[in-house]
Amino acid sequence: MMRPSISESEIDEPIDLTGESSSSSILRPSQRENLPSSESQESLDSSSKSVPNLKELQITNSQEPPVAQRMRSSSRTNVKHLDKPDDSGEIVLKIDTAELEKMKVKKCRFPRLTSLPFLGEIAESFANSVNNYENRLRYLKKKHPRTESDDEKEWFYRPRGSHDNVSASSNPHTSNLPLSVEYNLYFPTDKMMPDATPSEIARIDHYRDMFKWEKRHTNCAKRKVEYIVDFKRKNQHDLYKVKWCGIPEVGATWVRLIDIPLHRYNFSQKINDFWKAAKKVLPHKKMPVVRRSNYSIPPEYSAKIITDYVKEKHQIMKKILAQNPLGENLMIENEFDLYKTPFSFEFIKENKFIGNETQREEFRKELESQEEVANAMGHLCMEECGECTTELYNQYDLAPHKATWTKYRHYQHVLTEEGDDYWKVVHPHKFLIFECTDGCVCRKNGTCKNDQLSKLRANYKKTKFSVFRTGDDRGWGLKAMQRFKEGEAVIEYVGELMREETFRQAETKLWRKGLMYSMDLPVNDNNFHEYVIDSSRKGNHSRLINHSCDPNLTVYNIIKDDRNVNRPCPVLFALKDIEPGTELTFNYKVKVKQAKEEDDSSDGSSTEGDSEEVEWAGENGQPFVCQCGSKNCKDRQQKNMKKKKKQDSKKRKIQTSSKNKPSKKPKAEDI
Numbered sequence: 001m002m003r004p005s006i007s008e009s010e011i012d013e014p015i016d017l018t019g020e021s022s023s024s025s026i027l028r029p030s031q032r033e034n035l036p037s038s039e040s041q042e043s044l045d046s047s048s049k050s051v052p053n054l055k056e057l058q059i060t061n062s063q064e065p066p067v068a069q070r071m072r073s074s075s076r077t078n079v080k081h082l083d084k085p086d087d088s089g090e091i092v093l094k095i096d097t098a099e100l101e102k103m104k105v106k107k108c109r110f111p112r113l114t115s116l117p118f119l120g121e122i123a124e125s126f127a128n129s130v131n132n133y134e135n136r137l138r139y140l141k142k143k144h145p146r147t148e149s150d151d152e153k154e155w156f157y158r159p160r161g162s163h164d165n166v167s168a169s170s171n172p173h174t175s176n177l178p179l180s181v182e183y184n185l186y187f188p189t190d191k192m193m194p195d196a197t198p199s200e201i202a203r204i205d206h207y208r209d210m211f212k213w214e215k216r217h218t219n220c221a222k223r224k225v226e227y228i229v230d231f232k233r234k235n236q237h238d239l240y241k242v243k244w245c246g247i248p249e250v251g252a253t254w255v256r257l258i259d260i261p262l263h264r265y266n267f268s269q270k271i272n273d274f275w276k277a278a279k280k281v282l283p284h285k286k287m288p289v290v291r292r293s294n295y296s297i298p299p300e301y302s303a304k305i306i307t308d309y310v311k312e313k314h315q316i317m318k319k320i321l322a323q324n325p326l327g328e329n330l331m332i333e334n335e336f337d338l339y340k341t342p343f344s345f346e347f348i349k350e351n352k353f354i355g356n357e358t359q360r361e362e363f364r365k366e367l368e369s370q371e372e373v374a375n376a377m378g379h380l381c382m383e384e385c386g387e388c389t390t391e392l393y394n395q396y397d398l399a400p401h402k403a404t405w406t407k408y409r410h411y412q413h414v415l416t417e418e419g420d421d422y423w424k425v426v427h428p429h430k431f432l433i434f435e436c437t438d439g440c441v442c443r444k445n446g447t448c449k450n451d452q453l454s455k456l457r458a459n460y461k462k463t464k465f466s467v468f469r470t471g472d473d474r475g476w477g478l479k480a481m482q483r484f485k486e487g488e489a490v491i492e493y494v495g496e497l498m499r500e501e502t503f504r505q506a507e508t509k510l511w512r513k514g515l516m517y518s519m520d521l522p523v524n525d526n527n528f529h530e531y532v533i534d535s536s537r538k539g540n541h542s543r544l545i546n547h548s549c550d551p552n553l554t555v556y557n558i559i560k561d562d563r564n565v566n567r568p569c570p571v572l573f574a575l576k577d578i579e580p581g582t583e584l585t586f587n588y589k590v591k592v593k594q595a596k597e598e599d600d601s602s603d604g605s606s607t608e609g610d611s612e613e614v615e616w617a618g619e620n621g622q623p624f625v626c627q628c629g630s631k632n633c634k635d636r637q638q639k640n641m642k643k644k645k646k647q648d649s650k651k652r653k654i655q656t657s658s659k660n661k662p663s664k665k666p667k668a669e670d671i
């Protein structure tokens with residue numbers, strides 16, 4: 001270290017320039033160790049005596065590097081500085097005031113001397129070094145703000161926040177790679193799919209909306225890999241192009257191997273499958289070598305790499321599509337697994353009665369007698385559409401709570417933006433809808449609006465739906481692929497119509513096989529038999545509609561020409577406006593509207609919330625644990641309650657155990 005303008009011969013020991021502190025405090029430890037304790041004071045005294053009586057000691061040295069100056073000056077922060085020479089002959093220091101200012105501003109880097117000088121020195125220098133490292137990192141972050149590399153834009157996993165996870169690495173190759181483990185998942189964007197057609201991009205968008213994906217899944221553990229499409233190596237990092245569960249293949253994105261724990265979701269198995277298929281296609285020379293830090297499979301080969309899984313999936317989907325009963329109006333999608341057909345039932349358009357011969361005979365007679373009665377009563381619309389329902393309501397005494405059925409009370413006339421109009425059903429669920437028959441005046445005039453079921457049956461092939469794999473434990477599901485307005489009929493629930501007792505005999509077997517596809521029909525007249533619709537063997541795609549505690553469909557019972565009040569046709573109506581791509585759901589827990597003395601349903605507020613009594617659709621066995629995920633899902637609430645209870649009991653246990661612990665201080669009595 002350079003010294004100020006004092007020759008080394010003049011000062012060979014550190015000097016206490018203040019004259020206040022004991023001289024031993026400025027001795028270096030090594031020096032103190034070498035001195036015998038009695039001699040130490042003497043030697044110090046002599047050392048102080050050996051200091052020449054300098055009148056002026058100038059510290060300013062313009063040639064000295066500023067850092068060295070600062071370091072030296074910082075070690076003497078408690079020096080009394082005098083500008084003028086003292087009469088008493090003491091040493092007077094002249095310090096450059098500008099330098100002094102600098103000393104004040106700059107942080108002291110040199111260890112301050114404490115009573116335990118050498119320990120303090122170590123501790124302080126350590127603290128300073130940590131501070132300096134952090135400062136340096138902050139400085140580096142500022143100087144080199146993090147920008148996403150082109151590669152990274154294609155990644156499915158990206159670090160949280162753009163500037164938060166800056167690596168301090170100076171290596172230009174690795175500095176782009178985030179070190180943090182926290183990632184956000186990004187649904188593939190248009191940029192990530194340069195070769196995708198607009199319809200494919202729209203499909204991805206549809207999936208994004210469908211799953212509300214970014215919201216529901218927030219970290220990498222939640223997304224499963226279905227299979228691997230491609231491989232490349234960039235700057236020594238292995239990247240795999242992954243087809244994710246729930247996203248079509250066009251949305252496959254690159255992911256680093258280290259971002260997915262290998263043991264998770266059979267990822268390592270998928271990698272093995274990929275390389276097995278790649279080996280069959282790639283010539284030996286084109287295979288990646290470990291030494292190469294950059295590599296990509298030539299495109300002419302990568303397109304040909306098809307794993308056994310993908311082959312099997314293509315075959316299965318081919319078979320399923322061949323079974324599609326409705327042609328192009330019914331889309332079938334499985335972006336999750338290899339599950340076989342959703343059409344493990346015979347597709348029928350209308351309910352079919354099944355039973356033994358006597359039951360069939362009785363069924364036929366019931367039908368005839370009902371038709372006869374209805375015709376004899378002449379319950380047809382004579383002037384206006386809906387009159388027949390009013391008459392039949394009174395006849396069957398279906399509104400014991402004094403509410404009489406009138407069209408204007410139970411339907412709302414709605415004019416759509418497109419210029420169409422329809423009658424929106426707003427009456428409570430208990431009300432049956434008697435559809436007008438061909439004998440009604442309105443039908444003859446062509447002004448009939450009470451014809452929802454007839455229309456549904458006529459258009460059953462034209463309405464657009466999509467059968468899709470849900471990706472969770474709910475199995476298959478049904479999505480609307482066209483818009484439905486609130487109160488509009490969406491689909492008829494179709495299956496085998498059977499006597500209730502016949503169904504109950506088979507029910508337990510069906511439960512065991514996991515084939516619970518049935519709907520109980522309401523009993524409105526105890527003189528007739530009770531019926532159930534079972535769609536486990538025969539039915540239509542309505543059987544794939546899942547349960548939700550916040551549904552968008554509800555069941556209304558429509559009675560056709562036969563006028564049998566115990567044998568209505570259940571039809572699912574939209575509870576709210578349904579956009580294309582929305583999953584269709586209804587509440588399996590049949591809610592029964594309790595008859596109120598004063599019917600106030602005239603305001604059209606027939607919602608599920610009106611219901612008071614709750615029953616399970618199935619009677620035997622345990623109902624499934626609901627996974628609808630809606631806020632008011634009872635099972636979810638129960639789960640949360642259980643979790644809370646567990647946590648509370650844990651807390652209580654900890655508290656009680658800490659209370660019961662004997663205190664460390666012995667009591668006076670013990671002593």
Ligand SMILES: C[S@@+](CC[C@H](N)C(=O)[O-])C[C@H]1O[C@@H](n2cnc3c(N)ncnc32)[C@H](O)[C@@H]1O
Nearest residue numbers: 474475476543544545546547624625626627628
């Ligand atoms: C009428 S089926 C619906 C179609 C069924 N997802 C399929 O793949 O065939 C009813 C069955 O679907 C499943 N399911 C429907 N909604 C569910 C929900 N919210 N949570 C859990 N499982 C559900 C249950 O296994 C139930 O027994």
